[in-house]
Amino acid sequence: MEYVASVAEVLVVKTVVVGNGFGPVVLGLMDTFGRQKQNELQKITEETEKEEAELNKKREKSVTAVEARLLLAYDRIRMNYKNGLAVVPVERDSCGGCFNMIPPQRQSDIRLRKKMTVCEHCGRILIDSELNDSIEI
Numbered sequence: 756m757e758y759v760a761s762v763a764e765v766l767v768v769k770t771v772v773v774g775n776g777f778g779p780v781v782l783g784l785m786d787t788f789g790r791q792k793q794n795e796l797q798k799i800t801e802e803t804e805k806e807e808a809e810l811n812k813k814r815e816k817s818v819t820a821v822e823a824r825l826l827l828a829y830d831r832i833r834m835n836y837k838n839g840l841a842v843v844p845v846e847r848d849s850c851g852g853c854f855n856m857i858p859p860q861r862q863s864d865i866r867l868r869k870k871m872t873v874c875e876h877c878g879r880i881l882i883d884s885e886l887n888d889s890i891e892i
């Protein structure tokens with residue numbers, strides 16, 4: 756009985772020593788690390804918000820040049836995807852959004868740029884990679 760009690764006592768003492776001795780050091784390190792990460796995150800958030808505001812301004816201007824029914828279709832597609840990309844290029848014979856293969860006939864339709872072509876798998880609007888590369892946002 757006495758032995759069991761003393762083992763328990765040793766455990767308690769050890770816990771207290773570890774708690775008092777290293778606990779604050781570990782917490783201090785975690786705190787410093789956490790603060791650094793928080794500062795980095797705040798900087799990134801501020802930059803992203805600035806970029807978003809600029810892009811929204813550009814969008815407001817561009818929107819006036821687009822037919823209402825196309826804009827509606829575009830916004831509807833955009834809302835369906837997490838990354839918000841409604842227009843994607845054809846890359847390596849595949850849809851840049853869902854990566855499914857695009858049949859050759861469809862690809863030549865896309866290259867002709869006569870009508871809007873959507874991916875038959877994900878519904879995103881497809882454009883040829885040349886057009887995609889020529890667009891600067």
Ligand SMILES: [Zn+2]
Nearest residue numbers: 850853874877
């Ligand atoms: Zn797709």
